[in-house]
Amino acid sequence: MTILVLGRTGQVARELAALKGIECIGRDAADLEDPEACAALICSKRPEAVINAAAYTAVDQAEEEEAHATTINGAAPGAMARACADLGVPFVQISSDYVFKGSGTAPWQPDDPTAPLGAYGRSKLAGEQAVRAADGTYAILRTSWVVSAHGSNFVKTMLSLGAERDTLNIVSDQIGGPTGATEIAAACHAIARQLIDDPNKSGTYHFSGTPDVSWADFAREIFAQSKLNCTVMDIPSSEYSTQAQRPLNSRLDCSATGTAFGIIRPDWRETLTHILKDLGVRS
Numbered sequence: 001m002t003i004l005v006l007g008r009t010g011q012v013a014r015e016l017a018a019l020k021g022i023e024c025i026g027r028d029a030a031d032l033e034d035p036e037a038c039a040a041l042i043c044s045k046r047p048e049a050v051i052n053a054a055a056y057t058a059v060d061q062a063e064e065e066e067a068h069a070t071t072i073n074g075a076a077p078g079a080m081a082r083a084c085a086d087l088g089v090p091f092v093q094i095s096s097d098y099v100f101k102g103s104g105t106a107p108w109q110p111d112d113p114t115a116p117l118g119a120y121g122r123s124k125l126a127g128e129q130a131v132r133a134a135d136g137t138y139a140i141l142r143t144s145w146v147v148s149a150h151g152s153n154f155v156k157t158m159l160s161l162g163a164e165r166d167t168l169n170i171v172s173d174q175i176g177g178p179t180g181a182t183e184i185a186a187a188c189h190a191i192a193r194q195l196i197d198d199p200n201k202s203g204t205y206h207f208s209g210t211p212d213v214s215w216a217d218f219a220r221e222i223f224a225q226s227k228l229n230c231t232v233m234d235i236p237s238s239e240y241s242t243q244a245q246r247p248l249n250s251r252l253d254c255s256a257t258g259t260a261f262g263i264i265r266p267d268w269r270e271t272l273t274h275i276l277k278d279l280g281v282r283s
Contacts (some may be wrong), residue, residue, distance in 0.1 A: 004190050006030055006038065006080065007054035011148040012094060015185035016053055022189070023047070025249050027054065032072040035079035040139040042083040049192040050084050051092040053185075058250035059098070059120045060243035066119035072125035078130025085136025090195035090202075092188050097176060097208075099125045102247020105175075107212075110142070110204040111254050117280040118244040125265055128204070139191045140255075141184075142210045145249045146217075147271070148181035149278035154215070158222045159281065164231035172234035176250030177208030180271035184207035187263050201260050206252035207267030218268075225279045226274055 008015030008026035017024045023045070030038045030053055042050055055070040056062065077093050079143055084091035098121035099114045116122045116153050123227050129141050147153045161168055187207050213221075216234045237246065 003049045004045050004046050006052045010053055011151045011181035012184050013053040014028055014150050015182045019189050032076040035076040038076055039079040042080060049090045050080060051107050051188045051192055051264035052080055053094060062119040068117055069123040070126050074126030074130055077127040079135055080132040080136060081134035085121050085134045090137040091140045091161050092282055093131045095128050095140050095142040096124045097142060097250040097252055097254060100247060101245060107251035107253035110206055110256055113259055117247060120244060137202050139195060140204040141188060142206050142252060143179050143184055144176045144252060145178040145188050146181055147178055147275060149275050155222055159226060162223050162228040164204060164213040165230060167231045167233055168217040169233045169235045170219045171240050172184045172214045173236050174246055174248050175212050175214050177210055177212050177252060178218055178268040179209045183266045184218055190263060192260055205257040206254045207257050208254060209271060212251045226276055227268050253272055260261045
């Protein structure tokens with residue numbers, strides 16, 4: 001079984017590349033700024049399934065580059081999904097909690113109304129809509145707070161800053177589930193394989209780490225496991241200015257993913273332990 005992955009250097013793509021039966025395609029061969037070229041590549045490869053692990057992820061920069069972000073996160077997945085529909089193969093698209101407005105405290109359900117707060121969320125929502133419109137076999141997997149031993153992410157930022165400073169001010173009113181790229185890759189792979197056998201499982205699903213936590217408490221666990229002597233001071237989002245507004249509530253209800261695919265939420269504290277080990281951090 002050959003599953004084609006769009007993406008090679010991102011956090012999830014690097015983890016997918018380690019799995020059997022995967023062929024990863026980088027942007028040198030599939031430029032997401034040229035959606036139809038991506039579709040043509042898929043048609044030429046004729047894989048048994050496709051996972052899109054490539055995306056525009058610069059949340060703040062997207063406020064100034066929304067058209068660019070929407071081409072990559074919206075038009076490109078749509079073209080990929082149409083190519084997969086023409087071939088009759090499943091397409092898995094990774095999406096984001098940013099498609100929601102982030103209000104309240106209840107975990108978001110897959111069929112809850114979407115209302116992105118910023119350009120990045122709008123671009124990811126455009127991708128979801130385009131994938132559904134392709135009318136093929138698909139799964140949209142929304143996730144949150146992606147971390148790994150690769151690339152830029154919160155864990156690596158905290159390790160760097162925590163080694164330099166005695167105290168850090170960290171936002172405490174944004175709540176979500178940190179999710180390991182390794183676990184996301186495994187989930188996407190399992191979903192793609194199951195969709196080959198049962199296209200009726202097509203739909204929108206959620207996948208994030210458990211338990212839900214604030215960025216501040218996540219930082220505390222990072223420092224505790226890495227034995228860094230850095231004190232976390234809780235601050236509200238209003239005291240941490242960013243170009244793009246972040247959702248306060250990024251909790252995701254992942255029960256449908258468990259029911260349909262047998263995939264349960266991973267404990268992000270265990271994920272963190274593995275990441276620190278991969279980074280050579282003594283715990």
